[in-house]
Amino acid sequence: MSEHIHLSKQEEEEFISVLSEKKINKKQFLTRPGDKVDAEYYVVKGCLQSYYQDEAGNKHIIQLAVEDWWISDFEAFFSGKKAELYVEAIEDCLLLGLERQTLEMLYKRIPKFERFFRIKTTKAFVSLRSRILSALQKTGKQRYLDFCKDYPQIESRVPNYIIANYLGIKAESLSRIRKEIS
Amino acid sequence: MSEHIHLSKQEEEEFISVLSEKKINKKQFLTRPGDKVDAEYYVVKGCLQSYYQDEAGNKHIIQLAVEDWWISDFEAFFSGKKAELYVEAIEDCLLLGLERQTLEMLYKRIPKFERFFRIKTTKAFVSLRSRILSALQKTGKQRYLDFCKDYPQIESRVPNYIIANYLGIKAESLSRIRKEIS
DNA sequence: CGTCTATTTGAATGTACTCAAAAGCGGTGG
DNA sequence: CCACCGCTTTTGAGTACATTCAAATAGACG
Numbered sequence A, B: 001m002s003e004h005i006h007l008s009k010q011e012e013e014e015f016i017s018v019l020s021e022k023k024i025n026k027k028q029f030l031t032r033p034g035d036k037v038d039a040e041y042y043v044v045k046g047c048l049q050s051y052y053q054d055e056a057g058n059k060h061i062i063q064l065a066v067e068d069w070w071i072s073d074f075e076a077f078f079s080g081k082k083a084e085l086y087v088e089a090i091e092d093c094l095l096l097g098l099e100r101q102t103l104e105m106l107y108k109r110i111p112k113f114e115r116f117f118r119i120k121t122t123k124a125f126v127s128l129r130s131r132i133l134s135a136l137q138k139t140g141k142q143r144y145l146d147f148c149k150d151y152p153q154i155e156s157r158v159p160n161y162i163i164a165n166y167l168g169i170k171a172e173s174l175s176r177i178r179k180e181i182s
Numbered sequence C: 001c002g003t004c005t006a007t008t009t010g011a012a013t014g015t016a017c018t019c020a021a022a023a024g025c026g027g028t029g030g
Numbered sequence D: 001c002c003a004c005c006g007c008t009t010t011t012g013a014g015t016a017c018a019t020t021c022a023a024a025t026a027g028a029c030g
Helices: A009-018 A074-079 A100-109 A112-137 A140-150 A160-167 A171-181 B009-018 B074-079 B100-109 B112-137 B140-150 B160-167 B171-181
Strands: A020-024 A029-031 A039-045 A048-053 A059-065 A086-089 A093-099 B020-024 B029-031 B039-045 B048-053 B059-065 B086-089 B093-099
Touching: A009 A100, A039 A074, A048 A160, A059 A160, A059 B112, A074 B112, A093 A100, A100 A112, A112 A140, A112 B059, A112 B074, A112 B112, A140 A160, A140 A171, A160 A171, B009 B100, B039 B074, B048 B160, B059 B160, B093 B100, B100 B112, B112 B140, B140 B160, B140 B171, B160 B171
Parallel strands: none
Antiparallel strands: A020 A093, A029 A086, A039 A093, A048 A059, A048 A086, B020 B093, B029 B086, B039 B093, B048 B059, B048 B086
């Protein structure tokens, strides 16, 4: 956060005081479809995925998050609608929850936060955009190489089949790609 | 807009008064890479595309817009950075420009607008998300069928090769897909 | 050690791409 | 009015990449 805005000691303490610590274990859920989503979560420790399950039961991973990322069903969080996504821990996690009401309050009391979260949202938007282009225009191999470059922390600790799903290819294909590269 | 918020006659007039009419012709640009992007545009009449050109000179269409859509290089518009995208008219267009400063002013004077534009942003976010999933998990044929269903107004007035680019396939492939369907 | 899950490998199939050429279509100027 | 030009779309043949289905192997954990 200090990369984007400067907070006084007091502001920093106020911010920390409104975050709520949350621990969840591997395979547990932060949200499931139908839940009300009151918070977004900062990852202190651990790894999570958010995904959508279609009518046929196929899982489609939207996001992977490790330390220093935020995760939630953002659509539900921002719009107030019920969740459509599963948000599930891939490892045991330590999180900091930030509630929507609290966020609104922060915006009013300390306007700098508005700036910070706007930057965060813009970045998320851009990264969605580049993921679309990469999905549309690149081969599985290129997408995997990009992924390894962009998220080395994730590549090394998440199972094959999860990365494959995130990249939009089959686990078998990813296995072949890895073999070819090495 | 009236679907989401209710405005008094006076508020409506105020809103209309801050929009600036703009006409551009086919093949002209609203923004090019490097431009400062001070406005987003509501499409009254016409059709436009926003796209990114990679180092190799390949064009990648991000968005197509027809009547009642908004278009810009949104990343540049929201972040204040220089444009990375071309925004180009596919047909002669009549647009209404909304400047960032004006938007900020509106938010302060008439907070309802904050709600409206937040809803708009959330929708854009969701539609990006579903485009990612569709790009990752569906075949060209399925994407084309979805496209025809979601945007029939666009399908019928935009050249083959532009739709193909938007869908992430080659014009030749789209031609074959169309043949197969009919 | 056995069981369950994840990964790798193989063979056949499907989907989209490249390159090249032909056909269609709209506008311009002789 | 027609010939020509440029641009878009279609068609064909060969190739690359990824998938399916099935089976074998490797790892993790109680």
